[in-house]
Amino acid sequence: MHMIKSIKIKIGIIITVIIFIILNTISLNTIFAQSTSSPYENDKLSIYEVEKLYHKRINDLFNAKLKLLNAGEKGGGVSKAPEGDECPENNYSTFCLATAAAKEYEQLKSALNKRKQVVEIGNNPNPTLEEVSMQAFSKSTEIELELSRSKSALDAALQNYNELRIAYPMHLQYLEVIKSLKDYNKKLTNLRKEVEKLPGKFIDATTAQCK
Numbered sequence: 001m002h003m004i005k006s007i008k009i010k011i012g013i014i015i016t017v018i019i020f021i022i023l024n025t026i027s028l029n030t031i032f033a034q035s036t037s038s039p040y041e042n043d044k045l046s047i048y049e050v051e052k053l054y055h056k057r058i059n060d061l062f063n064a065k066l067k068l069l070n071a072g073e074k075g076g077g078v079s080k081a082p083e084g085d086e087c088p089e090n091n092y093s094t095f096c097l098a099t100a101a102a103k104e105y106e107q108l109k110s111a112l113n114k115r116k117q118v119v120e121i122g123n124n125p126n127p128t129l130e131e132v133s134m135q136a137f138s139k140s141t142e143i144e145l146e147l148s149r150s151k152s153a154l155d156a157a158l159q160n161y162n163e164l165r166i167a168y169p170m171h172l173q174y175l176e177v178i179k180s181l182k183d184y185n186k187k188l189t190n191l192r193k194e195v196e197k198l199p200g201k202f203i204d205a206t207t208a209q210c211k
Contacts, residue, residue: 040111047115047139051146054108061100062157068092069165079165094162101154108150112143 039057040050068077069092078091087096119136 038107038111040108041114047112047143047146050108050111050115051150054104054150057104058101058154058157061097061104062161065092065097065161066164069168092165094158094165097161098158101158105150105154109147112147116140116143 039053042050045053068075068090069079071077073079076090078088079093080091081093081095082088082091085099087093087099116136116139119132119139
């Protein structure tokens with residue numbers, strides 16, 4: 001009887017340990033999944049919705065950097081690329097924008113490539129091998145085309161942003177020159193009005209010209 005009771009206690013301890021290990025494993029896996037999660041790894045989203053989400057996030061990313069660029073370093077931004085790979089949020093260099101955009105693209109690419117391995121059967125409960133192959137080929141082609149378009153669009157956008165970033169300081173200098181010219185023109189106009197108040201001929205003078 002004592003032996004049976006001892007065996008029950010040992011089994012209880014083993015079960016408790018197993019449950020503890022499982023709970024800790026689940027907890028660690030959950031934490032790891034949250035730290036490495038991708039916004040595109042969502043099975044509830046269709047391929048179109050994943051692509052739409054990507055374009056929105058890329059658009060928001062560029063708009064945020066353009067806002068920093070417009071505010072300049074006086075607005076708290078940093079224009080110089082960092083020495084390492086870490087990019088603070090207030091850094092609007094082309095390097096930091098390209099790094100963040102490339103991360104988004106790689107996450108999209110990984111998510112869409114996983115979708116290639118899943119073929120929806122649809123309403124046909126008994127599809128033929130040819131039908132499944134055609135559907136898989138069509139889906140793969142669509143994904144490859146979207147990735148190619150997204151890559152080309154991203155490259156063009158980054159190139160345009162880099163050109164804008166280089167030209168923008170010069171644009172600000174031009175604005176300062178234009179402002180200075182407007183101030184000069186205003187002062188010159190006021191001076192001309194004062195000169196017009198002077199008489200056309202000096203009093204007791206035989207000529208209106210100065211020698």
